[in-house]
Amino acid sequence: MGEPESTYEYIVRSFQDAGEEKHAYYEFYKEINALEDICDLEVDVLTDIISADYDEVIPTVDGILFLINPLKIEEFEFFEISIPIINSAKRNIPIVVIFYDKNGILPLITNDILESMWLNYPDLEVFINLSPKKFHQALECLSLAMIAAETPLNIENAWLRFPIFIELANEYFKEQNYYYAARAMKKAAIISEIYNNSEFMIHYEQAAFTFSKINLFLEASEIFNKFDKRKAIDFKKLYHRAMITEGNKLFNNGDYELAASQYESAAQWASIELEDKKLVNDCFKLAINSFISACKVENAFSILERLPHEETSGILSEVSEKIVDAAEYLSSNGELESARDQLYYSINEYQREGLYEDLKIFEEKVIEILIKLLEQKINENDLYAAKNVHDEIENIWETFEVEKVDIDNQLEKLIKLLLEELNFGMATILINKLNSLELKKELTEFSVNIEEKNKKLKKKEIDEYIQHGVDVIQDFYDAEENIIVEMNSQKIEESNEYIKKDDFLKAAQIIKNHSIFLKDIGKEEAGNQILIKSLDILIEGNLFDNFFEFYSDLKDETKKNYLIRIYPLFIEKLEQLRAEKDFTNREKIFEKSNIIFRNQQLYEKSREINKLFIKQIKKEALKIVEIESNLSGIEKSNELRKKIHIIAAAYLDVEKFKVNFDKIYKKIAEIYITLEDFSSAQTFSDKIENKTFKNEIHKKLAKVETSKAAIKTKKAKESVKTEILKEKLSLIKKKGRDAKQDQENEMKQRTGLKRSYFKDALEFVKKQDFDKAINAYKESVIKLNKIKKYNLAGVSLAVASLLLIKNDKIDDLINLMKDIKEKFSKSGNLLFETFPFTLIEYIIDLKKIEDEPKLKEALSYLEYLPMFEEEILVLYDFLGKKIEKEEKSEKTTLDTGEIAKLRKEINLLAKNIEKNPQDIAKRKLMKRDYWNKAIEELINNNLQEASLIYLNAFERLADKKLLKYAAVSLILGTLIQIYDTNVQFAKSIFADHTKEVLNFNVIEETLPEIQFMKYAFIAYEEDLQDLIQISINHLIDKLILFEPEITFLRTLLGEEIIKDKLEESTLIKKPKHIKIELDSINSNLQQKVGDIKRDFKDFFAKRKAMKKRYYDEVLLLLKNKKFTEAANKYLE
Known part of the structure; x- marks a missing residue:
């Protein structure tokens, strides 16, 4: 604690850690050695000392450390305010104060500060000018105090505090403040012992004596425990005697329960500290006596269990009369139930110990108290409790040999009260318990009279109640009928308003909701009749989906008659569905219609619905193939045809009702002809019955097959040519990359031969006299070929070809290539294998098929050749590219x-x-x-x-x-x-x-x-x-x-x-090593076989799920024994 900023800075410098920020403090963790102990400390630095809730914070800490700059008055004032708050805690919290100024050494006299603090605050320890590096000293001091539950003491300067503690002890003693005097003297004795002072024993005895003056015998005993065990035990006995004296005071003041607890505590303490059995037993006896006096015999008996068994019987015999007196005392105060419970506890305990003579006293007393309790419960009119008390009396009489007492008077009162409450069963049981026969007879007659009287009253009451109920129900029924009639009229009128607006669904929903309401109030028939009105509205509005939904709520016995009545309108509305564009919806309506009519065994009407349905399916099938002239359309149409066959076979007489599909077959055949699937087209043509349709299809087939043969021949030629060009392009790309790598070297060669071979040609190119330039390049091809510079010859040939292409002289280029081939073919010239030669042949092929994009791409590969600037200008001009002049830039260095x-x-x-x-x-x-x-x-x-x-x-x-x-x-x-x-x-x-x-x-x-x-x-x-x-x-x-x-x-x-x-x-590995490797591989494979077998089901299930997406095609290839293609598919 202290000024938050400087305190936090001090701790961070000490721990070399920024800590973890919490809500109102910084949290640090530090391990400290405190003599032989290792302490893991959580050190919390408050960040807001003004608004912190100290009442909540202080009780949770084990020690407090203040960091104060005494030069700042506000910091010292905060310390002085905090001390009373800390001292108000229910336990002693060790406090250490560090006086520190971050700007340097404090300009104060150290001894004066220490003396002032030790005199005014003797329970805390002070460190002055303690740097963050030595902060562990303060933590060690605080840790030792927390471990020993003592006030902190800095051993290094403890000798300075000795005279101060002596002075404080004397001062406190004079003021008769013996507690603080003893603490000060004990601290002085500790310091004296640390520094081996010969008088340290005297100081300890003085401290112990002072503690004993205020009856703090345990503190005095603790002091002597180190060096004089006898005196330590004497002080413990004094402490025990003080505890007994305190118990006696409580007993004499009538606080029997507190006195018993005090005696019990004294016994337990003596058993641990003094090990004197007689002393312990005497204390327990005093506790037993006190608990009985407090009417808590159960507590007394629990103490008995701790005493030796041989003493238990004697103690019980001694206290039996006292227990009876306690019960009598409770009884006299009207606490009959408590008295009864005390006696029950006693009976149980004495019976267990076999003290039957003493037991009789309790049995007689408990009967006496139970009779009083019975009378009390009868007077309180608590009849069931009274019956239970009587049962207890009966139970004691049956269990123990106790003389029965006549309780007929009490029972008579209880029986009469029970009969008045009409509890004849319980009254009869108690009548049988009476001793007096005359009283039994009298009460039996009384019971019969009461019962007869009750029956007459009950019958009259029931008759009146029934008649009243009938009258009320009749009135309700009449009113309800009138209300329902009026409500029906209102709902129908409201519904008609929506029908006028063509909102049939809203109109039907109003009636349906009213129907539900009537059913909910129990008017099932009325609700059913009004629901029929709702169904009529839905059919009128062609709302079939809603009709089927509402129809399911109609009573089963009403459904058939309703469908017979509505059928003419229903079939009419189904015919109108032709205008509905959504065939799926129409299909659903027809299927549901068929189901509801067949469920009511209206088979003839169902057949008419299916005939109408088939007509609409046929129309839809034809419509699909007319719109979708592809395989998908055919497949959909075929599905609809299958549906027609299924419906006809299931619900119609197939012999009498035949369906003609000629228009559909004709359209499908035409689609197959378009798709060039002549076999399928012929199949559907054969199904057509109409001869005109069939002849049209045959003519179209013949015409298409004739033209197809010619197209196939043309495509085959183009395909072969395209494949050849692809192969050439691949070769060119490969050779082009090689050429690019050799470009720099070949450029050096060309530059060296420039004057002898290329000077004239380049001059003609500059003047754009391309014909002369071409001739000059031809001559260089021949010369370079002779000196076996085949690549350079190829470059010259490529430049000549570029000039010819630029001037659109493709025929001249073809002739040039032909001449070159003829001239050098006999000698097996290597010129034909060079990249430029291959590229020119490819360019000629592209020019022939007029593929301009690929031609420009092919010409761009000329850039890979070692060309002079004049030649590059020509190439770039033809390709429409700008020449980029290379600027030699100096190497830049990045910062x-x-x-x-x-x-x-x-x-x-x-x-x-x-x-x-x-x-x-x-x-x-x-x-x-x-x-x-x-x-x-x-x-x-x-x-x-x-x-x-x-x-x-x-x-x-x-x-x-x-x-x-x-x-x-x-x-x-x-x-x-x-x-x-x-x-x-x-x-x-x-x-x-x-x-x-x-x-x-x-x-x-x-x-x-x-x-x-x-x-x-x-x-x-x-x-x-x-x-x-x-x-x-x-x-x-x-x-x-x-x-x-x-x-x-x-x-x-x-x-x-x-x-x-x-x-x-x-x-090269030796055979032995190879065998070892193979054995290892085989072993691994065998191990993996087991894993695969274990995971087979899961793995195979995953493959099955992926079959359609990945494996259908490859499985078909395997089936057709196309293993190479299948292998490639697996790799993909």
């Missing part, structure tokens, strides 16, 4: 703030990458199809081949929308290029591949792992090793990777080398 921002963004992205167990399992399943070869090349350190396979897998997976796995392939392929070539080349590879994927921006936003690469490129370009390490570690942790891939990424961090992994993985 610390920018690097920190990048690090934060990288960590945030990493958190957003999801890595689920099902994704890991799926990638393992896909491993063979996409990554096996790449991993093999990675292990063998063939990094370029591995990168190429990963990048190719990226495109395939992106096409199949398997984006998460595509991202892994793209990242790995790019990182391999960073490691094996350089970051700029890797960045261009990344850009080229992502450019080829549609909607890549959407994919990038969806997958944070793709966005990750932007930061990886920055880290490598700026050579920020810290960011490189963070990025790679996040990728290892978050991507779904196989072990060789993780090993490669660790290589990027400089942790291990792939070749080491290769050497380790390619070691």
Whole structure:
């Protein structure tokens, strides 16, 4: 406690902990060594000392510590105000005060402060200028005081307090304030003992003597307990004698129960502290005597159980007369029930101990008291209680050998009262208990007269009550009938108002509600009749759904007659349903109509309803195939036809009633012809009976089949061509990537040969004299081919082809390619296998089929060739692209703030990458199809081949929308290029591949792992090793990777080398080792077989639930023995 801000700051500095903020305080936990004890303390610092409820807070604490700056008067005043509040608690709470100024040493004389505090507040301890580092000293002092339940004492300066305690003891003693004098002397004795003063025993004796002056013998005994056991016991005996004296005072004042409790406490205390059995037993006897005097014999008997059994009988014999006197005392005060209970307790106890002579006194006395109690209950007219008391008297007479007393007078009064209450049963029982025969006869006659009189009165009362009830009921019935007639008229009028507004449902609901009301009041028939009116309204308004609902409430015996009456109107309204657009609703109405008529055995009327229903189903079936000219429409129509057959077979005479479906069959056949399912079309054509319809279908079939053959031939040719072009495009992409890698090297070669081979051609291109330029490029092709520069020859051929395409001379291009092939074909020239040559052939094919988008895409691959600026200008002009001039920029250095921002963004992205167990399992399943070869090349350190396979897998997976796995392939392929070539080349590879994927921006936003690469490129370009390490570690942790891939990424961090992994993985194992491994695998498999068998049912149930979604197609392939296709489906 103390000024909250400085106190909190002091504790935080001491504990090096900010604590936990609660509602009105800060909570700290600290472990303190207090001599040999270890204390776990909860230290609470009040944050609001003004409004704190100290009456609630102080009783809950074990010790209080004040932190006060004595230079601030308000803080000391708060301390002085708090002390009386603390002292008002019901227990002593140890207090320690620390005088401390956070600004430095207090400019006060320490001894003066200590002396002043010790004199004015002798029960607390004071520390001055105690720094936060030494705060544990105050806590240890307080902890020792709490453990010992004593006032706190600082051992280090206790010698200073000794003369003060002596002075205080003398002062208190003079003022006869012996309690405080004894405490002060005891504290002085403790200090004296700590410092081995030879007089410490004298001080203890003085303290004990002072305690004894105010009868605090236990405190005095506790002092001598350490060094003089005899004196300690003497003081305990004095304490015990004081307890007995206190009991005697209470007894003499008539407080018998309190005196008994005091004697009992004295006995229990003596049994624990003095171990003097005689003293204990004497105390218990005094307690027994006091409890009997207090009329609490049950308490006295409970004490007896604690005494030796051999003494029990003697004590009981001694107190028997006293117990009877106590019962008499209670009886004389009118407490008859209490007196009875005391005697019952006594009888039970004495009977158990076998004291039968003494028992007779209690038996006679209890009979006497019970007779008085019987008279009391009769006078109070509490007849049932009186009967119970009589039963108790009878029970004692039967149980014990007690002389019976004549109680006929009391019973006579009780019997007459019972008869007046008409309780003949209980009165008869008591009459039989009477001793006097004459009295029995008299009371029997009295009982008969009372009973006869009661019967006559009861009969007259019942007759009058019945007649009155009949009259009342008749009046109610007449009034009720009139009210119901009037209410019916009102409700019908109200309903008619809604019918005029065409609100038939509201009108019917009013009548229905009235019907429910009538039934609820018991007018079942009236309610049923008015409900019929409601049904008529619903049929009139074509509200069939509501009609069926209301109809179910009609009484069963009324339903049939009602349906016969309403049938003409009902069938008319069903015919009007043709206009209803919702066929499902019409179907439901007809089905329910059929059910209600058949339930009442109106079969003929039901047949007419079904005939009408069939007509409407036919109409709906034809309507569906006319609107939905597809397989779905046919399926729906067929379902309706099946329904017609079911209805006809179930409810109609099939021989007499036949349904014609020619229009439906004709329309279905036409749909199948459109869908080119001629077999199904022919099937439905055969079902048509109308010859005109059938001839029309046959003509359409013949016409469509003729044209189909021609279309099929054309499609086949186009399909083959498309497949060839796809294969060429795949080859071009692969060769294009190789060409891009060699671009820089080949550009150097072309630059070296520029003057000899390309000077004239480039001059013609600049002048846009393309014909001469083409001829110059042709010559360079021949020259370069001769010196075996096949790739460079291919580049020249590609530029010549570009110029021809730009001038729209496709025929000249075809002829040029033909000439080149003829010129070099005999020598098996390698020119034909180069990327430029393959690309030009592909461009020619695209030009032939006039596929402009793909043509432009193919021409864009020319960028991978080592072209001069003049040539690039021509290409970009044709493609409509702007040339981007490369500006050599100096390497920028990021400052610390920018690097920190990048690090934060990288960590945030990493958190957003999801890595689920099902994704890991799926990638393992896909491993063979996409990554096996790449991993093999990675292990063998063939990094370029591995990168190429990963990048190719990226495109395939992106096409199949398997984006998460595509991202892994793209990242790995790019990182391999960073490691094996350089970051700029890797960045261009990344850009080229992502450019080829549609909607890549959407994919990038969806997958944070793709966005990750932007930061990886920055880290490598700026050579920020810290960011490189963070990025790679996040990728290892978050991507779904196989072990060789993780090993490669660790290589990027400089942790291990792939070749080491290769050497380790390619070691040839000995047969013995292989056998051991196989045995281990077999053992694991056997163990898993058991697990699979145990989980078979659950696992199979899950597969069955997924059958329709995942397995139907593959099961059909297995059935048709198409195992390869089935295997691929399983892998998917």
